[in-house]
Amino acid sequence: MDEPAEASPPRSTRGSCAHHPDRPGHALCMSCRKVVCQECATEWDGINYCAACLAARRRTMGRDSSVLGFVLVTAVSVVLVLLTARLMVWAGVLAMELR
Ligand SMILES: [Zn+2]
Numbered sequence: 001m002d003e004p005a006e007a008s009p010p011r012s013t014r015g016s017c018a019h020h021p022d023r024p025g026h027a028l029c030m031s032c033r034k035v036v037c038q039e040c041a042t043e044w045d046g047i048n049y050c051a052a053c054l055a056a057r058r059r060t061m062g063r064d065s066s067v068l069g070f071v072l073v074t075a076v077s078v079v080l081v082l083l084t085a086r087l088m089v090w091a092g093v094l095a096m097e098l099r
Pocket residue numbers: 029030031032033034049050051052053054
């Protein structure tokens with residue numbers, strides 16, 4: 001029986017911090033897979049991130065939400081303009097027919 005050998009055994013968070021070699025590792029960054037110490041790790045949504053990845057993630061989130069807001073506002077105003085135009089045409093046709 002050939003059992004598929006594990007490519008790499010799951011690494012524990014033991015080791016030293018990627019930024020502070022003199023400090024013991026506390027958590028593994030889920031984004032860049034670096035071991036970081038307690039001070040460098042930040043838990044967000046139950047997942048540990050290093051400071052750099054958390055900053056990058058926050059930037060991305062902020063940009064995403066502002067783009068989403070812009071798209072939403074644009075879509076709503078386009079729909080409103082179309083509805084208004086349609087209503088005006090409709091009202092005009094009605095007025096013509098009633099005459
Ligand atoms: Zn990271």
